[in-house]
Amino acid sequence: MSHLLANLTQFARLLRAAGIPITPAQVADAAAGLAWIDLARREDVQNVCRALWVQHRRHLPLFDRAFDLFWRQQAGAGEQAEIPGPQWTSLRLMMAQEGALAGEGDPEKEPFSAYSAVERLRHKPFTALSAEEMTRVRNLIAGLNWQPPVRRTRRTIPARHGAHFDGRRTLRHSLRYGGEPLRLARRARTHTPRPLILLCDASGSMAPYSRMLLHFAYALSVRLAAVEVFLFSTRLTRVTPHLRRRSIHSALDQIAHHASDLGGGTQIGGALKAFNLRWARRLLHRGAILLLISDGWDRGDPAEISAQMARLHRLAHRLIWLNPHLAAPDYEPLTRGMRAALPHIDHFLPVHNLHSLEQLAALLETLPG
Amino acid sequence: MPPLPATIDDLQTALAGQRYMAERSLTTAIFLALKLGKPLFLEGEAGVGKTEAAKVLAALLKRPLIRLQCYEGLDINTAVYEWNYARQLLHIRLLEAQGKAREAEALENIFGPDFLLKRPLLLALESTPAGPPVLLIDELDRADAEFEAFLLEILSDFQITIPEIGVIRAAAPPVVVITSNRTREIHDALKRRCLYHWIDYPSFEREMEIVLARAPHAPEALARQVVRFAQALRQEELYKAPGVAETLDWIAALVALDQHSLSEAVIADTLGVLLKYQDDIGYVRGGRIPPLLLQARG
Numbered sequence: 207m208s209h210l211l212a213n214l215t216q217f218a219r220l221l222r223a224a225g226i227p228i229t230p231a232q233v234a235d236a237a238a239g240l241a242w243i244d245l246a247r248r249e250d251v252q253n254v255c256r257a258l259w260v261q262h263r264r265h266l267p268l269f270d271r272a273f274d275l276f277w278r279q280q281a282g283a284g285e286q287a288e289i290p291g292p293q294w295t296s297l298r299l300m301m302a303q304e305g306a307l308a309g310e311g312d313p314e315k316e317p318f319s320a321y322s323a324v325e326r327l328r329h330k331p332f333t334a335l336s337a338e339e340m341t342r343v344r345n346l347i348a349g350l351n352w353q354p355p356v357r358r359t360r361r362t363i364p365a366r367h368g369a370h371f372d373g374r375r376t377l378r379h380s381l382r383y384g385g386e387p388l389r390l391a392r393r394a395r396t397h398t399p400r401p402l403i404l405l406c407d408a409s410g411s412m413a414p415y416s417r418m419l420l421h422f423a424y425a426l427s428v429r430l431a432a433v434e435v436f437l438f439s440t441r442l443t444r445v446t447p448h449l450r451r452r453s454i455h456s457a458l459d460q461i462a463h464h465a466s467d468l469g470g471g472t473q474i475g476g477a478l479k480a481f482n483l484r485w486a487r488r489l490l491h492r493g494a495i496l497l498l499i500s501d502g503w504d505r506g507d508p509a510e511i512s513a514q515m516a517r518l519h520r521l522a523h524r525l526i527w528l529n530p531h532l533a534a535p536d537y538e539p540l541t542r543g544m545r546a547a548l549p550h551i552d553h554f555l556p557v558h559n560l561h562s563l564e565q566l567a568a569l570l571e572t573l574p575g
Numbered sequence: 576m577p578p579l580p581a582t583i584d585d586l587q588t589a590l591a592g593q594r595y596m597a598e599r600s601l602t603t604a605i606f607l608a609l610k611l612g613k614p615l616f617l618e619g620e621a622g623v624g625k626t627e628a629a630k631v632l633a634a635l636l637k638r639p640l641i642r643l644q645c646y647e648g649l650d651i652n653t654a655v656y657e658w659n660y661a662r663q664l665l666h667i668r669l670l671e672a673q674g675k676a677r678e679a680e681a682l683e684n685i686f687g688p689d690f691l692l693k694r695p696l697l698l699a700l701e702s703t704p705a706g707p708p709v710l711l712i713d714e715l716d717r718a719d720a721e722f723e724a725f726l727l728e729i730l731s732d733f734q735i736t737i738p739e740i741g742v743i744r745a746a747a748p749p750v751v752v753i754t755s756n757r758t759r760e761i762h763d764a765l766k767r768r769c770l771y772h773w774i775d776y777p778s779f780e781r782e783m784e785i786v787l788a789r790a791p792h793a794p795e796a797l798a799r800q801v802v803r804f805a806q807a808l809r810q811e812e813l814y815k816a817p818g819v820a821e822t823l824d825w826i827a828a829l830v831a832l833d834q835h836s837l838s839e840a841v842i843a844d845t846l847g848v849l850l851k852y853q854d855d856i857g858y859v860r861g862g863r864i865p866p867l868l869l870q871a872r873g
Contacts, residue, residue, distance in 0.1 A: 207693075229767070235611060236613060239607050242607075242610050243583065249599065253599065253600045254603060254607060256600065257600075257603060257607050258770060259765065260771060261741065261763065261771045262617075262766075262768040263757075286671045359719065360646075360648025360719075361650065361721055362648070362650070374652075374658055377658065377660055377685075379665055379685075380667075381682050382683075384667075384671070385667030385670070385671065385682065387664070423655075427861040463668075479812075483814060487761060488757065488758050491758055491759075501761075517854065
C-alpha cells in the first residue's frame with residue numbers, strides 16, 4: 207500500500223506540473239478509492255483517479271495521456287515521467303512590424319496644434335502614434351472607467367421599498383410588538399452588470415490597430431469581472447484566460463502562442479459561426495453585450511456573415527460593431543462583409559483613437575438596462 | 576434497504592437491470608460516489624442521461640428521490656427551508672387569546688421545528704426507512720453563482736445551519752447527484768467537493784444497447800438505421816446536436832408512424848423530434864438528408 211501511495215503522490219505531482227491542480231486530500235481520496243477495486247484492472251485504476259482528480263473537461267485528454275505515460279514508465283525504468291512543456295513563442299515579431307507601421311504617420315500634417323498634449327493624443331489615430339505616445343495612450347486606456355449597463359436579476363435582498371414581501375423579517379420584527387406586524391418588511395431584486403463579450407478581428411488588414419486593441423481588451427479584463435475576449439483571423443481563439451495574467455507582456459506572449467493565425471486573412475463569417483456553434487449558448491444567455499471589432503474586410507461568403515450576424519443579434523442584448531475606418535470622412539460601409547452585417551447591428555461606432563474608446567465607454571453607461 | 580453493490584461489475588449489472596447502459600468509466604464514478612460518500616457531479620450535453628442516472632440510482636437502491644430543479648434566483652426559502660408564516664401568525668393570536676403574548680419565551684418558540692417548512696435540501700438530510708435518499712440537484716448551471724455558495728456546507732459536511740434552530744446534520748449522508756449542461760462554468764470550490772464525470776455521446780454499440788433496452792418494440796433494423804443516422808448527425812455542424820433522449824423520442828415517433836425503415840420523406844417530416852433549432856432543421860433539409868440516409872443504411 208505504501209508503494210502505491212508513493213506512486214500516487216508522484217503521479218499527482220506530475221499532473222500538477224502539467225497544470226491539473228490536485229490537493230493532498232484528493233490523493234488521499236484516491237488511495238481510499240483504490241482500496242475498493244481490483245488493482246490489476248488498469249482501466250479501473252485510471253477511472254478511479256480520473257473521477258477523483260479531474261474536474262474540468264479540458265483536463266481529460268491531458269490526464270489520460272499523463273496516465274499512460276506515467277504508468278508505462280513506472281512499469282519500465284521507474285523513472286519520473288516528464289511532460290514536455292509548451293514551447294512559448296513571442297509576439298515580438300508582430301510587434302516589431304507594427305512599430306514600423308506606427309512610424310509612418312506624419313504628425314506635421316495634422317491640425318492638432320491648438321489642443322493640449324493630452325487632447326492631441328486623444329484624437330490622434332492609433333496608427334499615427336510614436337512609440338513614446340503609444341505608451342502614454344496605453345496608460346490612458348488603462349485608466350478609462352467602464353460601467354456596462356446592469357441587468358435586474360431574479361435574486362432578492364432586503365430593501366426598504368422593495369416590491370416583494372419578506373415574511374421572515376416581518377415576523378421577526380413583529381415579535382418586538384407582541385406579534386403585531388406593524389411594518390411590512392420588503393425585498394427588492396438585485397442588479398448585476400451585464401457581461402461584455404469582445405470579438406476582435408486580428409487579421410492582416412487590422413494589424414495597425416491590433417496592438418492598441420489588445421491593450422483595450424486587457425484593460426477591460428482588468429477592470430471588469432465578466433469579460434470574455436476572442437480573437438479571430440482565419441479561426442477563432444478564446445484569449446480570456448491569457449488576459450487574466452498579471453502583466454500585459456505575459457498576456458501578449460500567451461496570446462501569440464495560442465493564436466498562431468494572427469495577422470492572416472479574414473473569415474468573419476466562419477469565425478462568427480465558430481462562436482455561435484461553440485460559445486454563444488454558454489456566454490450570451492445572460493443578457494450580454496457583444497462588441498465586434500472589425501474593418502469588415504472579408505474573403506468569405508457575405509450570406510454566411512448575414513446569417514451568423516442575425517443569430518448573434520437574436521442572442522445578444524446589444525450588438526455593437528466597432529470599425530476603425532468609420533471615422534474617415536469619406537468612409538462608406540461598402541465592403542461586402544460590412545454591408546451584410548449592417549442590418550443586424552444596434553450601434554456602429556469608430557475605434558481608431560482614444561477618443562473613440564471614450565465614446566464607447568459613454569455609450570455603455572447610457573445603454574438602458 | 577438493499578446493500579450497496581460490492582464491485583463495479585455488480586453495479587454495471589444492476590444499472591443494466593434498470594435499462595441504464597453506462598460506460599464503465601461512469602459506473603466507476605457512481606461506484607466511488609457510493610463507497611466514498613461523495614457527491615457526484617455529472618456534466619455533459621443535453622440528453623445524454625445525466626438526470627436519468629440519478630433516477631435509476633434511486634430505483635436500484637430502492638430509496639426515495641428528492642429532486643431540486645435549479646433556476647436563476649433560487650434561494651434558501653425555496654431550496655432549503657421556509658418559516659410557515661401563516662401558522663406563526665395564528666399561533667401568536669392564540670397566545671394573545673391565552674394572555675401569554677407578552678412572555679418572550681412563548682414567542683421565541685414560534686421559530687422552532689414545528690413551524691419549519693422543509694424544502695428539498697433539508698428533506699434530503701432526513702433518513703427514511705429505506706435509507707438516506709438520493710438527492711438530485713438538476714441543471715445547477717441554471718442557478719446563479721450565489722446559490723452555489725448555499726450548497727457548499729451541505730455537500731462537504733451534509734449539514735445545514737438554520738440561525739434560529741442550530742445545525743441540522745444528516746444521520747446518514749444522502750447520495751447526491753448534481754447535473755450541469757455547462758451553459759456556464761461551475762465554481763471550483765463546489766467541484767472540488769465532488770467526483771466529476773463528463774458524459775459523452777455514446778458509441779454506436781452503446782447507443783444500440785440503449786435503444787434496444789428502452790424501445791424494445793422497435794424493429795432492430797429500424798433501430799440500427801436510426802442510431803446510425805443520429806451518430807452521423809452529431810458529426811454535422813449543428814447548433815444543438817441530438818442527444819440520446821432525442822434518438823429515443825425519434826424511434827418512438829417512427830414506431831408510432833408504423834415505419835420499418837428510414838426514408839427521405841419520413842426523415843423530413845419528423846426532423847423536429849431530433850433537432851430543436853430552425854437553423855439546424857433548415858440546414859439538414861437543405862440537401863443533407865440523402866448523404867446522411869446513405870450513411871444510416873450503412
